[in-house]
Amino acid sequence: xxxxFLQILNGLDKGSAYALIALGLTLIFGTLGVVNFAHGAxxxxxxxxxxxxxxxxxxxxxxxxxxxKDFLGNPLKVEVSYLEGWFGPEIGGALADWSVxxxxxxxxxxxxxxxFVMERGLIKHFYKRPHxxxxxxxxxxxxxxxxxxxxFFGANPIQTPAPQAFRGALDFGVxxxxxxxxxxxxxxxxxxxxxxxxxxxxxxxxxxxxxxxxVVRAGMADRETVGLLGINIDRRFTIMFGMASxxxxxxxxxxxPILSPHYHMGMDFxxxxxxxxxxxxxxxxxxxxxxxxxxxxxxxFASMNEIKAVxxxxxQVIIYLVAIVILLVRPRGLMGKAGVMEE
Amino acid sequence: xxxxxxxxxxxxxxxxxxxxxxATPQLLLAGSHAGFTNAPTGSTVTLGFNVPQTGPYxxxxxxxxxxxxxxxxxxxxxxxxxxxxxFSSKALDGTGILGKKVEFVTGDTQTxxxxxxxxxKSMIEKDKVVMINGGSSSGVAIAVQGLCQExxxxxxxxxxxxxxxxxxxxxxxxxxxxxxxxxxxxxxxxVLKNAYGTDRRAYHLTADYTWGWTQEESLKASTxxxxxxxxxxxxxxxxxxxxSSYIAPVLNSGADVLILNHYGGxxxxxxxxxxxxxxxxxxxxxxxxxxxxxxxxxxxAAGAGENIKGVFGSMNWNWQLPDEGTRAFVKSFGExxxxxxxxxxxxxxxxxxxxxxxxxxxxxxxxxxxxxxLEGFEFDGLGNGPTLxxxxxxxxxxxxxxxxxAENPTNQYDTLEIVEVTPRxxxxxxxxxxxxxxxxxxxxxxxxxx
Numbered sequence: 001x002x003x004x005f006l007q008i009l010n011g012l013d014k015g016s017a018y019a020l021i022a023l024g025l026t027l028i029f030g031t032l033g034v035v036n037f038a039h040g041a042x043x044x045x046x047x048x049x050x051x052x053x054x055x056x057x058x059x060x061x062x063x064x065x066x067x068x069k070d071f072l073g074n075p076l077k078v079e080v081s082y083l084e085g086w087f088g089p090e091i092g093g094a095l096a097d098w099s100v101x102x103x104x105x106x107x108x109x110x111x112x113x114x115x116f117v118m119e120r121g122l123i124k125h126f127y128k129r130p131h132x133x134x135x136x137x138x139x140x141x142x143x144x145x146x147x148x149x150x151x152f153f154g155a156n157p158i159q160t161p162a163p164q165a166f167r168g169a170l171d172f173g174v175x176x177x178x179x180x181x182x183x184x185x186x187x188x189x190x191x192x193x194x195x196x197x198x199x200x201x202x203x204x205x206x207x208x209x210x211x212x213x214x215v216v217r218a219g220m221a222d223r224e225t226v227g228l229l230g231i232n233i234d235r236r237f238t239i240m241f242g243m244a245s246x247x248x249x250x251x252x253x254x255x256x257p258i259l260s261p262h263y264h265m266g267m268d269f270x271x272x273x274x275x276x277x278x279x280x281x282x283x284x285x286x287x288x289x290x291x292x293x294x295x296x297x298x299x300x301f302a303s304m305n306e307i308k309a310v311x312x313x314x315x316q317v318i319i320y321l322v323a324i325v326i327l328l329v330r331p332r333g334l335m336g337k338a339g340v341m342e343e
Numbered sequence: 344x345x346x347x348x349x350x351x352x353x354x355x356x357x358x359x360x361x362x363x364x365x366a367t368p369q370l371l372l373a374g375s376h377a378g379f380t381n382a383p384t385g386s387t388v389t390l391g392f393n394v395p396q397t398g399p400y401x402x403x404x405x406x407x408x409x410x411x412x413x414x415x416x417x418x419x420x421x422x423x424x425x426x427x428x429x430f431s432s433k434a435l436d437g438t439g440i441l442g443k444k445v446e447f448v449t450g451d452t453q454t455x456x457x458x459x460x461x462x463x464k465s466m467i468e469k470d471k472v473v474m475i476n477g478g479s480s481s482g483v484a485i486a487v488q489g490l491c492q493e494x495x496x497x498x499x500x501x502x503x504x505x506x507x508x509x510x511x512x513x514x515x516x517x518x519x520x521x522x523x524x525x526x527x528x529x530x531x532x533x534v535l536k537n538a539y540g541t542d543r544r545a546y547h548l549t550a551d552y553t554w555g556w557t558q559e560e561s562l563k564a565s566t567x568x569x570x571x572x573x574x575x576x577x578x579x580x581x582x583x584x585x586x587s588s589y590i591a592p593v594l595n596s597g598a599d600v601l602i603l604n605h606y607g608g609x610x611x612x613x614x615x616x617x618x619x620x621x622x623x624x625x626x627x628x629x630x631x632x633x634x635x636x637x638x639x640x641x642x643x644a645a646g647a648g649e650n651i652k653g654v655f656g657s658m659n660w661n662w663q664l665p666d667e668g669t670r671a672f673v674k675s676f677g678e679x680x681x682x683x684x685x686x687x688x689x690x691x692x693x694x695x696x697x698x699x700x701x702x703x704x705x706x707x708x709x710x711x712x713x714x715x716x717l718e719g720f721e722f723d724g725l726g727n728g729p730t731l732x733x734x735x736x737x738x739x740x741x742x743x744x745x746x747x748x749a750e751n752p753t754n755q756y757d758t759l760e761i762v763e764v765t766p767r768x769x770x771x772x773x774x775x776x777x778x779x780x781x782x783x784x785x786x787x788x789x790x791x792x793x
Contacts (some may be wrong), residue, residue, distance in 0.1 A: 006591045014585060071662065071756055072677045155401040157608045159615070159648040169621035184594055186619040189587075258619075259584055260611055260646065268584050303588035305577060315588070316580055 002173055002182040007300040013189040013258065015296020016196030017043075020251035020271055022276040022288035023200060024161055024244035030220045030283045031237045034123055035131050037138040040143040040270025042245050045114060046252025047261035049107035050160050057083050092261065096164045099179045100256055115245025118277065119238050150263040157260035162188040166257075172301045188257045195254050200289055203247060207285070216240055220283070275323045281336025291334055295319050368486050379709045380495035380792025381471040382447065388443040388708065389417070391472035392693065393463050394501065396451040400479040400607050402642050402782075403687045407477050407501055408449060409680050412690035414695035417675070418445045425675035426696060429668040429724035434703040435696070442701060456486035463487045465495050473708050474499060474698050477691055479607075481505030481554040488517035495792015497710050499694035502687040504606075504638055506557035511780030516710055518717055518737045520697065520730075521690045522770070525778055526556040527637045527657040528565030530743040530765035534655060539633055541570035546598035548613060549587055551578040558604045560778060562637055566602075574598040579605070579613075586613040590620050599627040602635045610636060611646040617677055618650045639746050641685045644758035651748030651758065658744045659726040660686045660726050662759055668726040678705060683756050683766035693725045697732075711789040729767070735774035737786065744769050 019106065021043055028036045060079040068076035084092030095102070122141065126134045166187040173183030206214035217224045219233040226233045252261075261263065276295055280287030301307060302318035314321075326333065351519040369701075383389070392411045395404035417425045420437030427435055439445050448470040450462030459478065466472045467490075475491055476499040478484045484503035491498035500508060504527070509519050531694040545566055549555040555578070563573050574596050579589050592614070593601055601622060605613045617623070617634055625632040639656035662673045662683035672692065676684040684692070701716035702708055718734035727741035745763040752758055775782045 003592060003595060006589060006594070007617060010587050010591055014587070068753065070754065071683045072674060076754065150397075150401075155397070155725075156642060156646050157611045159611075159646060161648065167619070169619065181625070182595060184621045184625075186621070188619065258616070259585075260608075260615060265584065268582070300588040300591075303592075305575065305592055308577075 002178045003304065003306075004124065004301075005173070005176070005178070006185070007304055008297055009183070009185050009189070010194045011297030011300035012293065013296075014299060015293035016193050017251055017255055017269065017292075018276045018296050019200060019289045019292025020196055021273040022280065022292050023203060023285060024248040024251075025273055025277050026280070026283060026285055026288040027203075027240055027244040027247075029217060029277070031240045031287070032119075032123070032127065034126065035134050035138070036123070037135050037270065038142040038145065039138075039244075039248055040112070040266030041142040042111065042248035042266070043252040043255075043269055044146065044149065044261070044263065044266030046107050046111055046249025047160075047265060048153060049110055049249060050100050050103035050253045050256045051101045051153060051158050051172055051261055053106050054096075054158075054160055057081070057096045057099050059083075061085075063328075084247055085237070087170075100162060101159055101254065103256075103263065104250060107253045108246050111246040111249030112242040114249075115242035118245070119241040124234075124238075146263045146266060149214055151306070153247050153263065156262060157262040159260050160256035161258035162191075166191060189260045192254050192258060196251070199247060199250060204285070206243075211240075212236065238267060251287050272319060275319055279323050279326050279333055281333030283337055284333065284335040287335030298322060315336065328337070350555070354477075378791060378793075379711070381473050383443055383471075383473060383708055386443055387446050388440055389470055389471065389472045390445060390447045391450060391463065391466035391475040391696075392447055392477045392691075393450040393452055393459060393466065393475050394477040394691075395454045395479050395483075396409045396449070399451050400454045400536075403479040403502060403607070403640065403685065404452070404477070406685045406688040407479070407691040410676065410684055410692035411447065411695055412477065413675060413679060414692045415445050415447050418696070418699050422679070423578070423671075423675055426672050426692070426725050429671050430696060431723040432700050432704070434700050440699045441706070441708070445699070448472060452480075452483050454480050454483060456482050459483040460490050463490050463653065464494075467491075467496055472496065473710075476667075476694050476698070477501040478503060478544045479687060481508055481557075481786060484508050484519075484551050485512045485553065488512065488695050490513050492516045492787070492790055495710055497698060497713050497770070501691045501694070502640075503554075504558065505554040506561065507553050507780075508779050509736045510557070510776075510778065511784050513736050513738075513780070513784060513786050513788040515714060515737075518694070518697075518732065518739075520694050520739045522657075522659045522741075522743050523738065524554070524561040524637070525772055526743050526770040527558065527708065527778070528561035529770040529772075530657050530745050530763075531562070531635070531637060531655060532565035532569050534763055535566065535571075535635065535771075536569040538655065540632070542628075543571045543600050543630070544574045544598045544628065545571050545592050545600040545602050546574045546596055547602045547604060548593075548790060549576060549578050549734050550581050550584065550609060552581060554606070555581075555604045557778065558607050558637055559602075562602055562604070562635075579609075581609060581667075583609065584612060586616050587620070589613075590617050590622070593617075593622065594620065594625070597627070599630050600635060602637065604637065606638055606640075607773075609648070610643050612648050614632045614647050618639065640687060640757060641683070641756070641758060644748065645755065647748075647770040652750055654748045655762070656746050656748075656759075658686050658746050658759070660761065661687045661744055661746065662689075663761055664726060664744075664764075666726060668724045689726060696725065697722075709791055711791045714789040728764075731767075733774065735783070735786075736779065740767050740771055742767050 025039050062077045062083045065076045065078045070076045169184045169186045172185040258283045280291030300314040394407045408413050416422045452459035467644045474497040478501040481503040484500045488498045498517040506524050549559040636656040639658050701713045705712035705716040720732045723729045730741040743765045746759045749760045
């Protein structure tokens, strides 16, 4: 029982990442009608915002310490961080320790700007082109972006630890009546789940309760009519692209202590996120979120030894099996609308 | 008055005879090299360095490439000579190989067997290489070794740790300087026994391909031999990223040791996540929970950060060794690149020198002559103490290092510390050992190709 509970928790944080990426994908598809294969790259770029800030906070100058030797026997060059030099070891150290949460402040403007440039500079030229063209161009863009990141940051995963205060694990089982030590869960994964829940809630609230959101929803339902009413729907859709980009970026920033960022991480998440969108129903925001969590949890369950003993290799294919079953039973996905991608 | 006896026909006959006479040494020379693939005929000889330049192991590959470039410089007499000065064989003199200047081409394996074979094939057919060296994955090494065997080219393996490379998949044209999974198990077990005792329960998470399987088999056998019980072995997909769903079941499995048969990015992720789940703070069966990473690399250790502190593992070589060969290589490499070499860099550098030395001693680039020169070759001064290239399986036998994540690193390269240099005798095994293909395993015969 405790093992099942632990796998549900596990599925929640993985599902949170799937849901956030799928949410952005659906927003872009719903508003602009573009199948954006570069969306995983936006998740990766967000993660590298955290890496960048960590590196900026770690910038240092060299002091030669004659008392110590380096690997060649020369006097050791000791790196002293500028941050600690300016603010003292306590504040400087705390800033470096909190670099991941602080990266959110850096990631929002950067990711919105990347979203704008991507949409205005490239993707808008493909609105009226077939989906296959959109997929090819965005897939190409994703490869370019990941190669650029690899050029600057290398191919190895880069450690971006959570703040010291959140590095431990919580004995979650005790809170719900299990034996002590039976369900131990890392703090940061809980924080990630809560962060994702707040972010998803904020996106839904924005679309539901603001005039801007109302116009966007109207545009998603009937773009031409909204345009005929004299509303510049293209500008709003560009803003939505920036917003979707920021959501993917923030998902990436906060995921860095869970999975050390590397240039290929976007592609790893992209494929699963597309399955999530299809299972949830193309164009359905609640569907994307629900399917994200559902598939995250199912994937966790499928990794349990007891299940793998019965069906070996199930952990590798469960997501695709579920996708096939749902598409056979409900071709529009869990919450898909009629008419979307059905021409 | 003299009259000339030359006629047009006579001139042609004389010219033809002179031409044949002058050409004879070249024809004979060419003949002496004919009968094997890519016999070098000009003043240069080309080596092929097939390493991952893209993909998840590209950092390892780029470090291998640095070392290979350095080896070529030293063979051509550029720089300080590095390990040529400490190598027990004195056949190489810095004038290339058999008087031919050494050139090289590079290929990108992408850590994929098919891509590695394609780039190796291109280097053999297009660039006419006589030897291929490099690689950071056993899957790749076994695939390229097979190709070299078919083509009649020598394969000097890079980083490949699966028992199969010189076990059931051994080939006459292939040679491995790097150690293997069996040796890791044999070296680690006594250290683990001393550190953690004999009453332990181990849980394995294993990368699901040839290297992972053989490492799991080797570690399982060596730890069970010291009294440990294996609770469970679980295979994980390569490049899984998030291993939390595999780590969570460890918590309540009753195990008190987690053995991570992972490498590269997978190891960085699985170790980090195991620490996040509080495994290292856990007390099970009245003992502190421990993690073991049987195969270490400096680049991985740097990636894992402080999570690696105090974790035991093993290595083929480390730049901190005090012997003369190591010091010479670290100096050359450090001065050229500003960083110490990794153990994958060292194995590629050494393999390139060993090939050049074997050709020089054999007096020929013919692969079969090179095989003969390397088989049973004993040498020293290349960083691992006295070493034997065993004739029966083309595996190098030398001391193995047991390492531990440094508790108090003083700089970015000081990530691992040497716990013990396990003597060669302790990691030796019979060529027909069951983990290495048993009596069925055979090198076959050497292939000189065309």
